[in-house]
Amino acid sequence: MELYPRCHSLMLDEVRCLRGTCLHNDGKRCNVKEAMKTKLTARTRLHRLPKRGSHDPATIRAILDAGFLAHVGFAVHGQPFVIPTLYGRDDDTLFLHGSAASRMLRELETGVAACVTVTVVDAVVLARSAFHHSMNYRSVVAFGTARKIADAASKTHALRVIAEQVMPGRWQDVRGPSEKELKATAVLEFKIEEASAKIRTGPPLDEEADYALPVWAGVLPLRLEAGEPVADPRLKPGVVVPECVLRYRRA
Numbered sequence: 189m190e191l192y193p194r195c196h197s198l199m200l201d202e203v204r205c206l207r208g209t210c211l212h213n214d215g216k217r218c219n220v221k222e223a224m225k226t227k228l229t230a231r232t233r234l235h236r237l238p239k240r241g242s243h244d245p246a247t248i249r250a251i252l253d254a255g256f257l258a259h260v261g262f263a264v265h266g267q268p269f270v271i272p273t274l275y276g277r278d279d280d281t282l283f284l285h286g287s288a289a290s291r292m293l294r295e296l297e298t299g300v301a302a303c304v305t306v307t308v309v310d311a312v313v314l315a316r317s318a319f320h321h322s323m324n325y326r327s328v329v330a331f332g333t334a335r336k337i338a339d340a341a342s343k344t345h346a347l348r349v350i351a352e353q354v355m356p357g358r359w360q361d362v363r364g365p366s367e368k369e370l371k372a373t374a375v376l377e378f379k380i381e382e383a384s385a386k387i388r389t390g391p392p393l394d395e396e397a398d399y400a401l402p403v404w405a406g407v408l409p410l411r412l413e414a415g416e417p418v419a420d421p422r423l424k425p426g427v428v429v430p431e432c433v434l435r436y437r438r439a
Contacts, residue, residue: 242385251326251385252277254308254438256354260284261303264295275304275378276350282378283346284334293374297336304330304378311410315392316403322388324407330383334376340367343375357432412438 242248258275261268271292276283282304286293296302311324337343344365351359365373392405414436417429 240386240388242387243383244385247387248328248330248383248385249277251308251328251387252282252306253353254326255306257306258282258284259305260292260296261305262292262295262300264300274350274354275306276346276353278346278349280380282330282380283337283349284376284378285347285350285373288372288374290374293336293376296334296376296378297374299333299335302332302334302378304332304380306330309410310389312408313388313392314405314408316394316398316401316405320392320394320398322392324388324390326385326387328383328385330378330380332379332381334378337375337377340370343370343373346375346377347373355432355436357430361430361432 256274256276257272259270259272261270263269269292273284273286273292284293284296305327307325307327309323309325313322313324315321337346347365348359391407394405414433417433419429
């Protein structure tokens with residue numbers, strides 16, 4: 189199993205991304221394929237502000253790697269559901285997991301069409317008019333179907349990818365899942381059939397006449413920032429905060 193099942197270049201300072209290949213701080217390279225093996229149809233055609241959109245595989249992967257929380261959309265007997273869940277990316281596959289009793293996972297494993305969205309909010313955009321307020325963001329909308337992962341080795345690999353998506357470096361510090369825990373956990377492999385990205389950057393875009401108004405306008409940057417670690421009350425004496433926690437950062 190690869191030490192780096194996916195690229196963490198947007199999360200770790202010591203990682204430097206090359207185009208198509210990533211060189212990690214230990215000198216290992218992860219094989220990140222340049223061509224996303226997807227098709228494009230009307231589902232991912234960009235209609236609203238297409239200049240902000242992209243089908244570029246590197247752009248889509250970079251946004252997916254910057255997040256860890258997705259919203260999964262699907263329909264059951266005409267009733268739509270959108271469920272938040274953690275995910276992990278491995279090439280053009282997203283791994284999803286949860287309780288074996290999860291309605292979402294039970295439904296997805298039947299092969300129903302699903303939509304996975306990931307959004308990273310970078311800033312609030314404050315305009316001179318209420319109408320032109322906005323936000324700077326990076327988002328991906330991916331379509332595909334999922335299948336259930338049954339064998340223990342593949343499930344463990346998928347769970348590792350999810351864990352590393354949320355906290356790179358954590359998996360090597362913890363006890364792996366037991367046979368009982370694996371049986372209680374459902375893991376799905378969501379194959380991205382097609383996807384699109386959309387990104388907004390920059391200042392507000394006001395009406396020309398509004399630039400003369402005495403109203404402050406600009407961008408208020410936002411970021412997900414880790415606070416001071418809080419130790420478990422039952423932590424054994426002498427156990428220190430691991431490096432992956434101390435250096436945690438998201439792009």
